[in-house]
Amino acid sequence: MLRYTIQRLILMAITLFLIVSVSFFVLHAMPGSFIDDPLMPKDVKEAIEDKYHLNDPMIVQYKYFLKDFLKLDFGVSIALQPKVNVNKILATKIPFSVQVNIFSLILSIPVGLILGIAAALNKNKIPDHVISILIILFISVPSFVFASLLQYFLAFKLGWFPIVSSVEKALTWNKFVSIFLPILALSFGSIAGIARYTRSELGEALNSDYMILAKAKGLTQTQATIRHSMRNSFIPLANIIIPMFTGILGGSLVIEKIFSIPGMGSVMIEAINAKDYPVAQGVLFWYSLLGLLTILIVDLSYGIIDPRIRVGGRKE
Amino acid sequence: GKKDNETDGKQDVDVDDSKKDDEEVAEDQGPVVFRITGGKTATLNPHIYKTSAEAGTMSYIFGNLLDMIYDKDIDNYKLIPNHAVDLPTKNEEGTVWTFKLKEDLKWEDGSPLNARDYEYSYKMLLDPKLKNSRGPQVFDSDIVVVNAKKYWDGECEWEDVGIKALDDYTLEITLEFPVPEMDLYLAFTGGGASSPVQEKIYEAGMNEERTETDYGTSKETTPSCGVYKLEEWVRDQIKVYVKNEYSPIKDVYTVDRIESRVVEDENTNVQLFENGDIDVTGLSGPNYDKYAEDPRLVFAKSTTVWSMFINMTSEEKPFLQDVNFRKALFYAMDRKTIAEDIFKTAIPAPYVVSSAKVAVPSKGLTYRETDVAKSVLPENDGYDLDLAKEYFDKAYEAYGKKMEVEVQYFDNSEQMKRVAELLEQDYENAFGPDRIDIQLRAVPWNNAYDNMESGKYDLGFGGWAGGIFNPWSSMEVYTSGFTSKIDQFKSEEFDKLYERTVKGDLIFKEQERLEALAEMEKMLLDVVPFVPMYEPVSAVMYADRVHLITEGKWIPGVGFGVLQSHFDPLE
Amino acid sequence: MKTENGVKSENKFEFIQIEETIIDEEFEGEAIGFFQDAMIRFRKNKASVVSFIIISIIIVMSIIGPMMNEYDFKQQNLKLALMPARIPGLEKLGIFDGTKKINVRKTSIEEKYKDSLIEIEKEYRVGNTDMATIKVDMYKHRGVKDKYFWFGTDSLGRDQWTRLWRGTRISLIIAVLSMSINIIIGVIYGAVSGYYGGVVDLVLQRISEILGGIPLMVIVILFVIYYGPGIVPIALALCLTGWIGMSRMIRAQFFKYREMEYVLAARTLGASDRTLIFRHILPNAIGIIITMSALAIPGAIFSESFLAYVGLGIQAPEPSIGVLLAEGQQVLLEYPHLTLFPALTISILMISFNLLGNGLRDAFDPTLRGQE
């Protein structure tokens, strides 16, 4: 296991390096400059760009980049929060997204599971149809429509919640109430995802041979379902739930904008639009790292959850 | 707290306001709080800030030698000394200006502030290693400080630069050429690049190579020398300002505390306003419809005239070189519809210089109010379909085949898109879709400018902001030598006239200078390197508790004077 | 347990086929091929058939819808901007009747809304001004009582019905285009990777992993900047990483089927790699391909609408569902009709395509063959 993990980590490092390098060139190939003041004289503009080596040949820029990158330093932002270290920017923004995302996770995992289980147990009956339609609705209505409607009706019209998130840093009850709507809006998608996955996995597990054996042993349908089907159908769920856990560091562009949460959601697109290469590169790196780590964690966790891999051999 | 009226019916805002009407509410109800929203602040480093939102913040927290306020008596703006004892004096040629500073000036933390801080600040602003983007402000704008550019470029010593602290309380500025008083005053008014930075913090934040400083990136690194100081700053979320007790002019302002939330979604903003959570909201397009008849509406002008630039030197599309074609575009533009139906509050603008620009500072008179300017104006907002068709026929005849043009617009503006869509229809209808074919192209906005600079476009929207008080220097963008030129207009005559009005003999000749401006405007309108479209006017709504000191009138330079206004206390 | 019960009959008890050689019987009925079989099973699945019909209707509407009234998708009339929906028939029920609530000064009721006023809902004061919320027949107010904008108009006074169907068409074209390209690339990539396995597979998988690691946004923005936001660039942008999922599925299929006995059988007959890939292995993936396609279409429509939301939508004045939604969202509360209809359309499309995909999956699943 350890050896395998190390192998994977090395492979991951290589992949990551390639991603970062490719995106470096892609990013710098974008036309335009981070200085968007059209009134600024050309020579002044170039002088400022020179300070960041932006007019050097790409390969030279890449060398500069690599030098810092190897120390995991992406330099300072040049447009979004000029002169602030990229890693520091992320460190200040992430907590806001995390708060919302964690609660969204706490909400969507059980709800998603319950919906999924209910649907699987009642396959092709009314509850299944209702849940399936709900799931597709959750997936198909764009989140900005949901978020706007929630804000308008629950916060503005009914006044049950504040319109925008509270500014308290600590997570008080007050703060929680104020981020409840974004949590809700954010959860619809993951609830639907989990429910859909659970439904199909559990549905499959319910029809499996070992369920027949379990019932032949004398277990009731409920006992058999809980003791045999559930466990088996939850193993593949790691596939979508673990990425959700690592996904809590990211934010949602739309929802954060509507509820005024200063989180990660818009950083990437703003950085790209503003040609803030260091920030874009930094976000990209950390996200890719996270993404690859997630894949690794999923794979390794299968090794832990699934005895077929844990005890030896590989999954067929 | 702002959000604990959860249980109140929201309609309260509309119905129950009657009790607020009796203005004579007892004073002394605690600090006067003004609650606003705004966009994100990238930085509060006065040497590199970019957006007007940042400029706004800086005007609260960074003082300067002078300040501009609303004066009830003259019902207009007024310059008052802030850190300076009085307005500066100048030498005979009008190139050396001397400010005397007050003696007990202090930074937010109580440490003394004097002319040396100013000198240090300019030194840093122009530092060749720091390469601050606001540096050009002292060598590429209305005033040009001696050797500033050279120093910025690293080509001379600081001693050679025309900014000196003669002693602790005297600051001397040496200019390359004389400028009108107002231009100089304005250069040292309000918070911004010309405000001082606090040396110890600026230096402490400096990196080893002295190429970056973290000044103005957090509350701790943003010391105030203005009327307000930062009490709290959570990036992209909230800023709270409170009165700075050391400010010499703090009593001019009535507001004690400003709370500013970052809200980027306009619907959210309006809901917050209706909910009584904030005191002011802007209204655009469809949101404006809802309040079109609301008595709380006030309107603010802007210095930009948005225009449709024409690539008049295009080789690819030679018909763009034909002035008849460009004139056809000019006269076939239904500016009224654009202004009133798309932007709702905008003003149709068949001219170059915005109606917000002040041309006679002494009288507070705007250029458009002057008679010379009025003489330039075409009739009916320049909308004349018959004339347009006449011009077009000529152009069409000369070109001989169907004209295909592309309009580029900014991809982040729904309304610009609508203008483009409207123009496409109007032009095709006016000239016949068989003769002209208009295509649209959305472009990220700084790419749009890049395209126009490099002449890679046919038609494209754009506009120049420029200062409110110097319409002449704003003409620089149309001169041949301007480096970031987005139009293709080139005229020696125009350049000469421009030189004369900003650096030459006309500087101090009020009337001639006005006429010269009109002349330049006329040149542009004759050649039509761009078709002026409209002048945006923003609709703003203040809560009932805000009793604007200007009574809703927008004053150049000070807007509605909100911070000087009377506020009802919060419940 | 039954015992004998006498049955009497004469020559019933003679052998009838003792001398014949018994050969295999002929089958009754038509030969049913794999696709036919799938079709039969598909047809039995009511939900999928209904969604298929709905999708067909939407497709037909996206073709003829824009021609069903006198308006053109880009014909503007700013005097009739933002008209609420008015649908003949339904308007009698009080919905989509072309009315709208607005806030006005009380004085203007007399001045401007005298004829079109339906009722005064509420009166209130702002400052010193008397205000009222009134319900107004916007069609009467604007003097076009004879006109019907079924889904209302947008901010340039364009007919939303026409634009919606036109937009649906564009969205579908983008979706189908990107889906087809994704499938072609994904199938070839996955097939090569899965069929040859080993080093080829390792290299190809690394490449796709790296591609997948680059955030889509960067590429999309680049694309739009270079090629403009046309149908093709947007569709291509959605393809840049969109094929990866498909290639993974196909690869898995190839891993599974390349050891199937009938594939080996063809190999022992000397079949070339091409024959094996395209004739023997790939057809197994058809079910998956079709299912994935059906599921990819709503995904693409959805991505397109997200692009539109961040300002990278299709080039104006051309509408797409995403563009309409993004436009609508900004005025969602004031002019809900601009969001309602596109959102309904996208939801119905999503639901239908999902159900269709599920139905197709069941229909093509060989393990379900001949059974339920």
Next chain:
Amino acid sequence: MKKEDTVLEVDDLYVTFNTYEGKLHAVRGISFDLKRGETLAIVGESGSGKSVTAKTIMGLLEKNATIERGKVLYNEMDLLELTDHEMSDIRGSQISMIFQDPLSFLNPVMKIGKQITETLVLKQNVPKKEAKERALKLMEAVGIDQVERRYNQYPFQFSGGMRQRIIIAIALACNPEILICDEPTTALDVTVQAKILELIKQIQKDRNLSVIFITHDLGVVANVADRVAVMYAGKIVEYGTVDEIFKDPRHPYTMSLLCAIPDLETDPNARLYAIPGAPPNLLYPPKGDAFAPRNKFAMRIDLEEEPPMFKVSDTHYAATWLLHEEAPTIDFEYFRSKILDKEGETARQRRNYTEDERPILEVKNLKQYFTSGFGKKKLVVKAVDDISFDIYKGETFGLVGESGCGKTTTGRSIIRIYEPTDGEVYFKGKLISGNLTKEDRKEITRSIQMIFQDPIASLNPRMTVKEIIGEGLRINKLCSTEEELMQRVYDMLEIVGLRKEHANRYPHEFSGGQRQRIGVARALIVNPELIIADEPVSALDVSIQAQVLNLLNDLKNELDLTLLFIAHDLSVVKYFSDRIGVMYYGKLVEIADSDELYNNPLHPYTKSLLSAIPVPDPDYERTRQHIHYDPSMHDYSKEKPEMVEIKEGHFIYASPSEVEEYKKNL
């Protein structure tokens, strides 16, 4: 036997399934009873409704099933009327079931021990500790070694045979009264099967269990059953004691079945009896006797009226009109002579090759290793480890051995589906295991063909029969015109006993035997000289297995084919092959003429294999002794074993000292 002894009674059970194609009549009114302590075997070909019957009793039918009518009486209760919850009290503790496929029925992520004790703890409130003890005992009883360690392992760590035993242990955990075994050994090797059968019998004796034993293997039936019920097309056509069924069958289907199986005694020169035709389609249950269309002795009435159960003796009943007083009397001997007489021409000429004749296929030191993983985890499976043998023109070489011993791999290495790791293969004197030119390769692929085991998996479900058969011609460009191709396909279909009309059909429309014949046709159409038949009949029912074997034999004679015949069923191999090689874990342990091997098995593994084969003769089965083979009996640490010709044509893999030993036995 008295009525009180009856523990279970099934009365007029009728079960249908709803399918897309219509209503499928799987079980059509069957009745039988089960007495205390006895074993009732239910036999019948695939799809005859055996499993459905079992599942109905357990109340575990699929959702699309409908029980149209009937009763299942147990302890005066009608099980069909119980709710699922009530049924769960009966399942496991009173009636238990062992399922056919050991691989998928165990929960893959639950420890073995827990799966055994689960019901004990949950339903019978046995304390965990005691439950564990009972489980350990049970595991021991079913022959699992190191039970303590195994108790905490997971199913995937168990071999198929062991898993099957665990399932038996689970079924027995709650001490049920009735045990239903649904083909508990079909998936297993003969040696493992023998062990498990012994085990079940043992347990039955110990606990006085009643057993319903479902199988299609008559040999197994002869071994285990007290009474036998024969099912055909959803009906019981005959039942009686095991001796009655085997010695005095009355229903033509039973008789045909008994004629169709080869046993070790079957004369290799005689043709097997093959039941012609295909089983009926239960979507449209036939009128009259369902077996009539395939029955040579069908009478007119068989096509018109359904035969009732005729009583033969107190214990023996059969549903055939032949027992009607007016019908001609046909006894088994007559039946056998009549049908075998008809078909009984010589099946096969034994081929004798001359000494100096060069073999058509020479395999020399063939090795095929599979590696997986890399680095320390590298795992090498020596699937084929240094084997050599020759095959001469026209002969059939049989390869037997238990599952996983490398038979398939050998075949595939020869035909170059795998690149051999080492060793040489010569075909007609030409080396074919190295790099080949394109031309040679083409020649080889045409000359050597393969028939696959699984008639479902080996036919592309998306191609018509015509396309499947014609593909070889097309690929090798053996036909110039489309018409010619069609003609050859039609001819081929006829040769394998199918009709021209079948050409446009898809594989799934055919029965197993027909599909396998299509597979044969595909291999033959390119005129190969050598055919590698990889278990061509092991997936087929006995009743159609004969069809394919006969066909192969006929073709071999007609076309002068050489066959490498791979199978694990020794009786089939024995019947079919001239010479036989016995494989054990990648090695060939013995090669000899088939008679020689059968009469004089030398290697202990061969002996064990032979002793394990069930024979469809109850008398023989009662006395049979199974010899166990333990590979640790060889001590190869000092002497290296090698292949030695111990007698002319009889090779054995042994060390010199063992050779001496074996020689003594000759």
